[in-house]
Amino acid sequence: MQGHDHEEIKDKDEVLARYMAQHGLKSTRQRSLIIDTFFSVGGHLSVEELWNKVREQDAKVSVATVYRTMKLLNECGLAHARNFGDGQTRYEAAAGRDHHDHLICTRCGTIVEFENDRIETLQDAVARKHGFTVTSHKMELYGLCRECQRSGARASEA
Amino acid sequence: MQGHDHEEIKDKDEVLARYMAQHGLKSTRQRSLIIDTFFSVGGHLSVEELWNKVREQDAKVSVATVYRTMKLLNECGLAHARNFGDGQTRYEAAAGRDHHDHLICTRCGTIVEFENDRIETLQDAVARKHGFTVTSHKMELYGLCRECQRSGARASEA
DNA sequence: ATTGATGCAAATTATTTGCAGGCTG
DNA sequence: CAGCCTGCAAATAATTTGCATCAAT
Numbered sequence: 001m002q003g004h005d006h007e008e009i010k011d012k013d014e015v016l017a018r019y020m021a022q023h024g025l026k027s028t029r030q031r032s033l034i035i036d037t038f039f040s041v042g043g044h045l046s047v048e049e050l051w052n053k054v055r056e057q058d059a060k061v062s063v064a065t066v067y068r069t070m071k072l073l074n075e076c077g078l079a080h081a082r083n084f085g086d087g088q089t090r091y092e093a094a095a096g097r098d099h100h101d102h103l104i105c106t107r108c109g110t111i112v113e114f115e116n117d118r119i120e121t122l123q124d125a126v127a128r129k130h131g132f133t134v135t136s137h138k139m140e141l142y143g144l145c146r147e148c149q150r151s152g153a154r155a156s157e158a
Numbered sequence: 159m160q161g162h163d164h165e166e167i168k169d170k171d172e173v174l175a176r177y178m179a180q181h182g183l184k185s186t187r188q189r190s191l192i193i194d195t196f197f198s199v200g201g202h203l204s205v206e207e208l209w210n211k212v213r214e215q216d217a218k219v220s221v222a223t224v225y226r227t228m229k230l231l232n233e234c235g236l237a238h239a240r241n242f243g244d245g246q247t248r249y250e251a252a253a254g255r256d257h258h259d260h261l262i263c264t265r266c267g268t269i270v271e272f273e274n275d276r277i278e279t280l281q282d283a284v285a286r287k288h289g290f291t292v293t294s295h296k297m298e299l300y301g302l303c304r305e306c307q308r309s310g311a312r313a314s315e316a
Numbered sequence: 317a318t319t320g321a322t323g324c325a326a327a328t329t330a331t332t333t334g335c336a337g338g339c340t341g
Numbered sequence: 342c343a344g345c346c347t348g349c350a351a352a353t354a355a356t357t358t359g360c361a362t363c364a365a366t
Contacts (some may be wrong), residue, residue, distance in 0.1 A: 132302030
């Protein structure tokens with residue numbers, strides 16, 4: 001998950017500190033805990049999942065604070081809000097990572113990340129053709145992972 | 159947006175009728191109204207927007223019925239549920255249309271649809287490389303449309 | 317008549333927010 | 342010590358659901 005470390009966006013903490021400073025935000029115990037937990041757990045967490053992890057450390061943190069903190073992380077670009085099929089917003093770490101997309105198994109829920117420059121290039125071309133300037137994008141491929149393809153050809157447990 | 163019309167999925171009504179029959183569903187006045195309205199209005203409607211259109215014809219249709227009907231349309235593949243940034247699920251007509259993706263202007267909300275076979279091909283390749291069989295996908299490019307690029311270089315009316 | 321469909325309101329779920337007191341800079 | 346933060350509970354917003362009643366087959 002990390003090879004070279006020359007010009008990577010310094011450090012999450014640094015980016016965050018700068019953002020907070022510029023916006024007159026304060027560094028608190030619960031924010032640190034939430035942020036640390038978020039980045040160490042990784043994956044695509046829903047606020048509730050993250051809240052549960054956080055409560056293992058400090059049972060008194062309220063879910064409202066987790067919501068507020070994740071909104072901040074999202075605004076300063078350290079986390080991306082995603083919205084796969086289920087009703088909740090999920091966040092994933094973003095700083096220092098190249099953009100990537102997702103392959104989602106509709107049977108077992110596995111999420112595989114990937115990136116493909118050729119697709120990105122084509123996306124830009126398409127956008128340009130329509131007069132758009134693209135600032136971000138999201139692409140999700142839904143289907144069956146290798147496991148689920150062989151195991152359940154007859155999946156159907158509504 | 160439509161050239162040939164030889165093998166296109168017969169007709170929305172036919173697909174729907176078959177689906178309803180196979181599931182023991184009934185054809186009712188409100189379902190017909192909702193479905194007709196949905197397909198004639200077109201675009202990417204939220205349930206509430208659709209409900210408003212429907213109520214112009216029959217003020218007594220409840221929003222619950224619209225929710226239930228759109229869920230059905232989605233299940234039988236005649237409508238696709240989309241989830242752009244705002245909090246609501248939006249539906250778009252699907253029968254007989256080729257798959258397509260979206261370009262979304264983050265300033266004025268314009269949504270442009272497009273399709274690109276080369277990207278689709280690459281997506282399949284990527285999926286295959288990861289052992290996945292893709293059944294569907296969604297791709298959204300966010301940015302500024304031509305209009306918004308020139309008009310507001312300094313957009314910011316939170 | 318049967319059985320699924322509808323309307324309504326109450327129930328859920330996800331997320332936001334007002335407020336009083338607490339903690340950070 | 343001023344102003345941002347936090348917890349808590351109430352408020353929203355989107356969607357679902359129980360139930361008595363109604364309509365389609």
